[in-house]
Amino acid sequence: MPTDCISYPETNYFTPLILDYLTEKTSLQEFYNRFPKIENFDAQIREKKGNYDHSIRQSLVEVLNDQYSQLEVSDSTRKNIDSLSAENSYTIVTGHQLNLFTGPLYFLYKIVSTINLTRKLKDEFPENEYVPVYWMATEDHDFEEINFFNLNGKKFKWNNADKRAGQTAVGGLSTEGLNEVFELFSAEIGGGEDADYLKDLFKEGYLKNDNLTDATRYIANKLFGKYGLVIIAAGDARLKKHFIPQVKNELFQKLSHENTTRAVEKINSQGYNAQVTPREINLFYLNEEIRERIIERDGKFFVHETEISWTKDEILTELNDHPERFSPNVMLRPLYQEAILPNLCYIGGGGELAYWLELKSYFEAEKITFPMLMLRNSALLQTRKQDDKRERLNISIQELFLKQHELINRKVRKISNIDIDFSPQKEHLVEQFQHMYDLAEQTDETFLGAVKAQEVKQLKGLDNLEKRLLKAQKRKLKDEVERIAELQNELFPNRSLQERQTNFSQFYAEYGETLIEKLIEELDPLEVNFKILTFGK
Numbered sequence: 001m002p003t004d005c006i007s008y009p010e011t012n013y014f015t016p017l018i019l020d021y022l023t024e025k026t027s028l029q030e031f032y033n034r035f036p037k038i039e040n041f042d043a044q045i046r047e048k049k050g051n052y053d054h055s056i057r058q059s060l061v062e063v064l065n066d067q068y069s070q071l072e073v074s075d076s077t078r079k080n081i082d083s084l085s086a087e088n089s090y091t092i093v094t095g096h097q098l099n100l101f102t103g104p105l106y107f108l109y110k111i112v113s114t115i116n117l118t119r120k121l122k123d124e125f126p127e128n129e130y131v132p133v134y135w136m137a138t139e140d141h142d143f144e145e146i147n148f149f150n151l152n153g154k155k156f157k158w159n160n161a162d163k164r165a166g167q168t169a170v171g172g173l174s175t176e177g178l179n180e181v182f183e184l185f186s187a188e189i190g191g192g193e194d195a196d197y198l199k200d201l202f203k204e205g206y207l208k209n210d211n212l213t214d215a216t217r218y219i220a221n222k223l224f225g226k227y228g229l230v231i232i233a234a235g236d237a238r239l240k241k242h243f244i245p246q247v248k249n250e251l252f253q254k255l256s257h258e259n260t261t262r263a264v265e266k267i268n269s270q271g272y273n274a275q276v277t278p279r280e281i282n283l284f285y286l287n288e289e290i291r292e293r294i295i296e297r298d299g300k301f302f303v304h305e306t307e308i309s310w311t312k313d314e315i316l317t318e319l320n321d322h323p324e325r326f327s328p329n330v331m332l333r334p335l336y337q338e339a340i341l342p343n344l345c346y347i348g349g350g351g352e353l354a355y356w357l358e359l360k361s362y363f364e365a366e367k368i369t370f371p372m373l374m375l376r377n378s379a380l381l382q383t384r385k386q387d388d389k390r391e392r393l394n395i396s397i398q399e400l401f402l403k404q405h406e407l408i409n410r411k412v413r414k415i416s417n418i419d420i421d422f423s424p425q426k427e428h429l430v431e432q433f434q435h436m437y438d439l440a441e442q443t444d445e446t447f448l449g450a451v452k453a454q455e456v457k458q459l460k461g462l463d464n465l466e467k468r469l470l471k472a473q474k475r476k477l478k479d480e481v482e483r484i485a486e487l488q489n490e491l492f493p494n495r496s497l498q499e500r501q502t503n504f505s506q507f508y509a510e511y512g513e514t515l516i517e518k519l520i521e522e523l524d525p526l527e528v529n530f531k532i533l534t535f536g537k
Contacts, residue, residue, distance in 0.1 A: 005531050007530070010401065011378075011401045011530050012402070013497055015354070017273075017354055018354065022375065022528050027270055031266075031357040032373055033370040033371070034372050041124070041344060041372070044369075047369050049087065052342050054342075056239075057084055061082070061084050061085050062238065064084070066236075067231075074228070079228070080228045083131060089131060090130055091341045091344070092345050093343050094110040094113065094348060095134070095135040095136075095346075095348065098137060099145075100158055102149070102220070104502065105507075106378070106500060110134075111134055112377065114229075117526070121344075131230055132230065133229075134220055134229055136232065138234070139291070139327045143166040146170060147165070149505075150503055151189070151503050153493065154188065159177070160177030161173065164289065171212055171213035173212045182202055182207060193512070194509050197512070204222075205218045224516075237324040239340050244319060244320065254281065256331050256335070260331060260358045260361070263358045263360070264277060267358065274355075276355040282331040284326075284329060292304045294326075299311075330355060331355070331358075334359055335366060338363070339366075346374070347375075348376060377524070379530070380497075381498065381533050381535065382534050382535070383534070384534055393484055399411075404489075407484060408484055411481075412481065511535055
């Protein structure tokens with residue numbers, strides 16, 4: 001399968017913060033521990049080994065065995081779960097929301113990046129074991145972000161959802177109502193062996209599991225179990241109990257707010273926009289009905305917009321009796337993850353890495369090793385037919401990533417038999433007006449303003465003529481313009497990166513298991529480039 005790549009800056013889709021991080025800009029180095037190069041993992045392993053509470057491993061293996069008890073578990077995944085009991089076993093983690101049918105394509109890229117990094121580490125440091133982990137965001141409550149997926153340009157949305165949707169953690173939501181989505185999906189995906197596999201996957205996942213956590217675990221395990229992926233839902237009280245000391249610090253010392261606020265100020269002072277602004281207390285109170293912020297007022301603790309309140313002693317009792325009810329928000333979840341897992345590296349998208357970069361000093365205050373941060377692989381999937389069309393239209397890979405009006409304007413200028421660039425005329429005009437400026441200075445300086453105004457007017461007139469000529473040529477070259485727009489719309493749905501829009505099923509229905517096999521083969525998490533993968537002969 002042919003593979004091309006371009007640099008991340010050439011895509012025009014990544015923020016200055018992430019681009020500067022990828023080049024290891026000196027001013028950003030205080031915000032991370034070690035840059036994710038293979039040679040830096042040895043020091044990360046030694047630091048994590050000496051700083052991790054290995055007694056947690058027993059709880060970890062116990063919880064994972066319970067969570068996998070109803071699943072068909074591959075030998076690779078079973079081996080990885082069992083290995084976590086040993087002190088020379090480490091994880092590589094990616095996290096993701098419980099998007100309906102995995103959501104956008106980049107869900108696959110996250111997990112493939114994670115699997116492939118564990119393989120590379122095993123080759124480089126074979127004395128240890130490395131386990132790829134998918135951390136399910138079961139305690140998220142932003143239902144509107146996860147209740148749909150896009151296939152063939154159509155949106156498949158879960159409308160008849162649990163009445164608690166958006167009020168409590170999505171992981172516990174009932175899958176009732178997804179039969180309607182299944183019927184629409186089945187009609188759209190059509191027939192054939194691979195399409196039938198997808199229909200079975202959806203049906204077995206959502207119509208035979210009672211809640212969104214179990215459904216998502218089933219689907220991710222079916223897709224990636226053969227590669228040893230371990231999937232964890234970390235809301236279990238047996239895991240949360242190990243996080244009680246940090247929750248106490250959050251409630252009574254507000255360590256995250258104190259430390260991340262300083263980091264946010266520093267990041268913003270460098271001209272970036274910090275991803276997340278911390279709250280004084282970055283915890284939710286969670287039960288079957290609500291997930292609401294915990295706030296402190298006048299020495300008492302309250303659950304926002306409820307009648308629930310505690311004194312200091314009462315909230316300590318609640319925490320010790322029910323640690324599972326204390327849910328970390330986006331600022332605290334990374335600390336929880338790194339406290340309970342023997343983790344070396346977190347793999348995420350640009351937005352995720354941006355908020356992780358706010359957290360290093362907070363980790364230091366809590367004496368928990370800060371993981372290495374790796375940008376997940378990104379890719380554009382295209383068919384051989386689409387690539388041939390691109391070449392016939394004389395569009396480079398880099399040009400594909402331009403805004404559509406920029407791409408069309410550039411190609412119209414190139415293929416037009418009329419020179420649409422009025423730069424020479426503008427330069428000539430500027431030269432002519434320079435003589436007028438010289439004349440004005442010899443006569444009356446008040447004349448300068450009139451000369452300048454006339455120059456601006458005439459340059460603007462040339463701009464307008466150039467635009468009108470370009471517009472006329474677009475009409476004349478209508479067929480070429482339409483073909484260019486059609487190709488780019490196919491590859492960049494909704495004028496966005498394909499990986500942020502399209503569901504994997506659109507490609508799996510065509511290529512089957514080959515899709516994932518080729519992603520495993522082609523995506524190198526240590527290679528800092530945006531891949532273009534071409535399928536078909």
